[in-house]
Amino acid sequence: MNADVDDELRRLADDPAFPHRDAARRAIRFRDGGDVADLVAIEDDPHPCQSTDVLFAMAGAQRAWLNWVPMPSEAIINVADEVGRRRAQGEQLEVSGLGLSAAEPPSAMTACQRVAGPVEVGIAEFPQPDIRTPVRPVRYAVWRYDGENPVPAVPAPSGEAVRVLHEVAGEPWPSLLSGYLQAAPLGKLPLDELLGLLAHLPGPPDMPRWRHLATTTPTYWYRLLQPWVCLGILHHASDEPWLVSTRREVLMDLAFGVEDWVSDAALFALVTVAFRESEQRDEVRALVRARLDAAMGAPRLVTIEESLARLMLVTPGCTPDDRAAAEIVLARAEAGEEDETGGGRGDRARPEPKKRRWWQRRG
Template identity: 25%
Template sequence: MNWLKKLTGQITGKKEKINNAGVGSATPSDVSAPNDAHPPADAGPELTLREGTPEFNLIVASTELETGANLAHGASHLAVLLEVDPGRADWQALAARYLDAAGDDVDALLPVGDERFVNSEALRAWFWQRQGKTPEALDLLLQISRAAGHATYLHAWALDWLEQDGALARIGETSMMQLLATALNSVEEAHQSSAGTVRDMGRWASLAERASAGYAPSPTLLLVRAGLQRKAGNVDAALAITGPIGQAASAEQANAIGLLLRCMRRFDESEQAFIHAGSFDPADITPKLEAGDTCFEAGNWHKALFWYEAVLASESEQAWALPSSWYCRYKLDGDEAWMERLWEAMRKGDNRAHLLVFRERGRLAQSHDAGANLLRTLLERWRENGNTDDSGGAMAISATVMEAPSNRLAFALELAGRNPPVKLEITFGPLPAVDPRLALAPVDYPLWAYEGTVPHPALPAPDAAVRDAIAALALAPYNPNENWAAASHVAARFGTRHVRDILAAMVYPPPLPQDVRALEWLPRVQLAAAYVLGQIDSGWEGSERRRALVSVLFGPMDWTTCAAIRVLARIATTEPACATDIMRLFARMERHIPEVGHWDWVTLLYEQWLELPFLFDAEREELRRKLAAREEDE
């Protein structure tokens, strides 16, 4: 896939790694699948128990516990299992049974050797806490967070431990401050974080207030307390902690105020706060970087460039300021040479450059169905003719093969605003053997129904409040990570009782915003709705989100199929416990590719399938071959 195509997919952002970052190494050698592993020749994805998957590790851990023959071996698989989802209650219950079976002998379950692994040390901390060794367990989790580069275990376990009666009194101030700072630095700002993350940060903020009541005031304490409240979305509470900029007596206090004002979009005041922060130590580049980011976020490219160049005057290759300065220059003079520098840095693995290139060039892919291409041609013709046409109030289109019903929906969106209104009639040639009008399997929420070859929504129109919320999500700039986070708040607001309304928004889209074309708007609306559905509840088997997404995936083929594929792939990569099931769903979709016609979802299926964990090497190669063949045909 070329770099431009990558920009139409998932942006690379800050992700918590699932793979085991080592305190000493990656994963126990007897748990990981070998690099050249292959599935049995006669076994499809539905039949293969894949080494390294949660299902595999659960079976091994459960079997070893039942037999009691090798509890240490089973505990190593249990550690890998809990790394996938530390908060899973039934897996924690299995851990409790292991500790009981070993007679509370943690070292028998997790022998201490020359090498230490993140997942096994995390399980050791869990065992210790269960034995009442909460301070030791928390200190170990802090070590793990530093080694792994993420705070997954802290959020999943430490919050619960610290909220227990009497726990805070047992934790020293130094350890507590390290815990709070680690939690603070592990997540994005509230407006970029999921609803669940914001709730967790609210819990951390409450712990900080309880724990620090007896601490001596300090600039670091103020920064941490205010930061936790800020990332919990508690602006008033954060302001009460920081005080006004005129009273800032340290760089930490001024920085805390600047960060808070930036989140409130009070950009000029935020910049002034960072200028004040820099006055305490002119050699410190942090306030300059923050001032640059503040002006960047405000779209003030001149000022942002000034601050980034001030950083570069001290550190000529500073990893954040250098690509940011190139982007500012590109925005100021439009010279593509600056964008080429960003592209080159992105190819070499520079994440900041990747973010900036995506910001400028990243787009959600539009359909390339024949009907979509025809609509592009008509829109261009109307534009050249001063927005007039010779349709006479009616338009007839004849297509050789069946197409996605969203093609008709896109035409309807564009024609709805024309004066006089235009009536559209579309006819198709013979249907393929794989009838795209039919669901692959019984589904709970079909989106489309057909009268002959004419589609119409199978659901009633959505609640207006739901439709408006989906429209607001679709209007936001395309950034998959931030869009996903924003969708989680909509999911929390409406809940599972509005699943039908959220689905209906895919086929009853809001009207076109000004200066936005249907070929761009409709996929954005459908993806926004799918993002909400992907977070409408938790768990997987039997969940409402699975029912809804499978309904879109297996229902009549459409542009909405693409939205379901994107969200399912995202869930599989961020929640590996779901990955095997989603792999099966993708394999079933592949068996129902129509033999004729262009369907956008087919290429996307292979692209997203390649992102899934637990694939065998041979499977990845086969998927790459199929993807290359599709791209060559297109």
């Protein structure tokens, strides 16, 4: 797939009859070097049209957040996916309880329950900063905690809201810009319904893609649906000027609420705004960096840190310092994976990885 995209971009860049050769060259440079300024230049083409939209999508093909949502990395998700896979193979597997060394995001906990069933989860500790405490004080929230247990802070969505979600979100977006357009039907739902979808995590649509993924990574639907819903929030009360809009306030609150998949999903929607509206880029860049800094500054594992770093790299206006911070996170994540698989590189210096959480079956 990547080779096909790259070959086609080179063909377009070399075609003297193609009116957007410079945009094609920018797409090639972005795929080679990852400088988001090249991607922004495609969106800001002085003669935008369907061709530049296609070039934008080609530039971001198979790139995290531009074309797909990063896979979840929580320990409890690894358990849920294993349970789902083994059940799909016909094994009569029941899990009565799990133990976690430290708390994980409420969406991950809920996704596990959706796949594995009503599993009792024991949490050894809530290290600082406490995952139950919002990063900043917020008005809009989709989660609250009953002691150790995350529970939705909003009512469950209606059947109609779930139907619209299934209609919109059955497939990944070709690009975040086309995803924004595809999410318009979600924006017609009341805000309470959209927030309900984020917390109650309805199951996937009955279609071949998700029937297949149910046999390999059944939790991925729950990771994917939230960015789709946040794109839908961008269409809520769209007549309100952005800077005083409900949609802006909601997404900013979700980004800086309790640590969760909803946090980076909301930031993803804000990054989409930044691509579409150049006057919002400075604010959005600062928001993504602030949330990344909060994750990097935590003296414990933050499971969404890597996805925040990948989002930082595709945020319009990403500075060399922003990129350096994101690359530190990605290097640390790679080092941690190598340590786990025994694939360390010996003489290459690398950051000290954060200790990963363990899980165990109980009962």
